[in-house]
Amino acid sequence: MALTEKQEVLVKESWEILQQNVPEYSIRFYQRIMEVAPEAKNLFSFLRDSDEIPQNNPNLQAHATKVFKLTCESVIQLRERGAVTIEDSTMKHLGSLHLKIGVTDRHFDVVRDALLRTIEGTVGEKWSKEMEGAWGTGYDQLAAAIQAAMKDGAAATAN
Template identity: 30%
Template sequence: MTQSEIHLVKYSWSVVERIDPVVAGGIFYKRLFESAPYLKPMFSESIPVQSKKLMAMIGYVISRLDKLDTILEDIKGLARRHAKYGVQEEHYEIVGGALLWTLEQALANLFTVEVKQAWATCYNLLASAMLEATAETSERA
């Protein structure tokens, strides 16, 4: 990611973070389950609890975007946990779409083409790292 993309993601996230995490996460999960209702059984916790976890994890990652190497092990661990829940490669695209849609709703006119592209780049980078970690785990098994 470029410094400009990192700045756009961090700034736009600072706006989203002002929204109650249960509300913002609820918007995300509503969209996710509308897009792919078959994913709902993968979530054992309530949506409010899951929403808080989601928003906290995104915040954690975004706060360290300019030092991704410091959280790479966390990202790999997250990927391994997701694989245990049954997350498949094709689910990453669905989640990415729900995330971008949620950001568009939350940011409204601040969700410019540049912001959307920065978030897409960010998500794709993280999803690729997670998929790579999952593949490494599968190869060792």
């Protein structure tokens, strides 16, 4: 699915805002995930042994940054190439990791919503249906690629 130049610009602008305070936005992101799916806490090694989302956790911040950045890059790739292209070894690793820890399709939906709501809360009045559509499409394509890698990994394990 091709995205417009304007959608790419909107995503890049919002990514610049997110980068200004990743620690704060990563906490918001994980709080939203835990509000909707408290059981997902056990999927994250850096949250498993805590009763609440730890402030200033470098692992949490690093993971949130990866999610935000990969989604942003996915939008840019959709604009430039018409598809999300991630190095095969990286995709296999992501698929294997998500499969190993028990991520389900529902978890991808929860993360999608948390991502969009976090960005919406971060950019405030700059939020628009077009920005939401661009981030959502980028995330959907990235999630589909990870899910495909998970299925390939499960099939390889079954054989």
